[in-house]
Amino acid sequence: MASTTDDWSTDIAEVHDDDVLIRGHLLTTMIGKRGFGELACLLISGRWPMNGQAHVLEGKEFRVRETRRPGTDRRIRGPAPRR
Helix, strand or coil, rough: CCCCCCCCCCCCCCCCCCCECCCCEEHHHCCCCHHHHHHHHHHHHHHCCCHHHHHHHHHHHHHHHHHHHCCCCCCCCCCCCCC
16 A cells, blocks of 8 residues: 555554555445444454344444434334333
C-alpha cells in the first residue's frame, strides 16, 4: 500500500489510499459477505463471533431499530419484544 499524508490508523481501523482495514481485515472483502452481528462482534471484541454470538447481536439490532420510534420510547409496528 502506498503511504501518503492522508493515511491514518487507530486500534480498530487503518485507512490508506486504496484500502480500509477493520481489525486487520479488508473492508472490501467483508461488504456483502458478513452480517451486522459478525461485524459488530469484530468491532467490539476484535475477533469473529463464535457460534450463536452473531445471531444474538443481530436480534438486538433488529429489536432496537424496528420497535422504537427514533428519539422516543414509543413503540412502532414491529415484532413483539422478546422476554
